Amino acid sequence: MRLIAVHLPDRILDDIQQLVENGLYPNRSEAIRIAIRDLLKRELWDQNMFQKEKISEVVGQ
Numbered sequence: 283m284r285l286i287a288v289h290l291p292d293r294i295l296d297d298i299q300q301l302v303e304n305g306l307y308p309n310r311s312e313a314i315r316i317a318i319r320d321l322l323k324r325e326l327w328d329q330n331m332f333q334k335e336k337i338s339e340v341v342g343q
Contacts (some may be wrong), residue, residue, distance in 0.1 A: 288314075 298310050307313035339342075 285327055295310075298313050301307050301313050307316065
């Protein structure tokens with residue numbers, strides 16, 4: 283895993299910390315990793331799956 287530095291507004295950091303304090307995530311890094319994974323899944327990975335299914339329908343596979 284690689285380390286990156288990200289600047290976040292105080293409000294977002296406070297909200298992420300609140301999620302950690304509420305016990306939803308073990309730490310801020312994990313909360314951010316999961317948020318990024320969910321974004322990629324929604325915006326990129328699921329869309330690619332949909333495109334592959336559409337192509338399969340067109341070519342009859």
